[in-house]
Amino acid sequence: MRINLTNLGKRYNRDWVFRKLDYEFVTPKKYAITGPNGSGKSTLLQIISGGVIFNEGNIQYLGTNNKDIASEKIYRHVSLSAPYLELIEEMTLMEFFFFHQKMKGWLENITVQQIISELKLENAAHKQIRYFSSGMKQRVKLAQAIFSKVPVVLLDEPLTNLDEAGITLYHSLIENFCEERMVIVSSNDPKEYSFCHEVIDIKLYK
Numbered sequence: 405m406r407i408n409l410t411n412l413g414k415r416y417n418r419d420w421v422f423r424k425l426d427y428e429f430v431t432p433k434k435y436a437i438t439g440p441n442g443s444g445k446s447t448l449l450q451i452i453s454g455g456v457i458f459n460e461g462n463i464q465y466l467g468t469n470n471k472d473i474a475s476e477k478i479y480r481h482v483s484l485s486a487p488y489l490e491l492i493e494e495m496t497l498m499e500f501f502f503f504h505q506k507m508k509g510w511l512e513n514i515t516v517q518q519i520i521s522e523l524k525l526e527n528a529a530h531k532q533i534r535y536f537s538s539g540m541k542q543r544v545k546l547a548q549a550i551f552s553k554v555p556v557v558l559l560d561e562p563l564t565n566l567d568e569a570g571i572t573l574y575h576s577l578i579e580n581f582c583e584e585r586m587v588i589v590s591s592n593d594p595k596e597y598s599f600c601h602e603v604i605d606i607k608l609y610k
Contacts, residue, residue: 405431405467405481405555405586407452412461414447421447422609425461431555431586434578436597439606445590446486446560448606452588453558454478467555483508485549486560491541493534497525500533500544509553511581519547522577524569538565543573550577557582560590571595 406428413423421444429435429452437445450456452463454475465473465481473481492500501516510519520529523543528536533544542565549557563571578587578599589597597603 406465406470407556407586408462408464408466409452410462410464412451412458412463414444414451414456414458420610422606423460425609427604429586429588432584433602434582434587434597434600435589436600436603437588437590437606438592438597438603440592443606445592445606449484449486449558449560449588449590453482453484455484481554482556482558483549483552483554484558484560485545485562487542487545487564488560489545491533491544494532496530496532497536497544498529501547504548504552510551511553514551519551523547523573539567539570542566543570546574546577550581554585556586556588558588558590559596561593561596562589562591563593563596575599 409425409427412425414421425448437448439445447456451458463475465475465478467473467481492503495503497520498516501519505516520526525540525543528540533541536544546559546562549559562574566574589600591597
């Protein structure tokens with residue numbers, strides 16, 4: 405999988421968040437997007453995911469054999485974890501993961517039970533998500549993205565609300581389940597992107 409950004413720019417009203425961004429993302433490399441708060445890290449990640457429209461430039465998505473993927477179909481090829489994304493809190497953890505399995509699917513040979521075990525949430529499998537702590541919810545968001553059957557994993561501030569055990573889990577999930585996939589992390593915390601091969605400083609594109 406390749407994602408090519410050419411002269412990419414995004415503005416809100418008359419204020420440009422970033423401009424003239426050229427970059428190529430290639431599987432299975434890992435990338436970090438860094439910069440101060442409000443600099444456009446999350447915005448760029450959402451643009452790559454297809455969830456936010458850019459104002460100038462172009463994004464090209466290339467799949468197997470360099471075949472073009474239409475931007476309106478990119479959601480089938482990417483997953484996104486972010487603090488601002490909501491979970492279906494009326495569902496139990498089991499119900500939520502089975503629902504996601506029908507919608508997007510999991511990596512090969514991965515079961516819902518295995519995911520819950522990896523998250524160390526066996527005791528909460530039949531509890532409604534609304535009763536989870538913020539750290540437990542973050543584990544669920546990370547699992548939803550990392551275990552999805554997609555070639556590109558997008559992570560926005562992935563360690564939000566995680567304790568030391570959660571941080572260790574995060575790095576274990578990246579190491580064990582993302583080796584052959586592209587990962588792009590939006591973050592200011594080196595703990596979140598220490599495994600990344602390349603770092604993009606978004607403030608250089610003002």
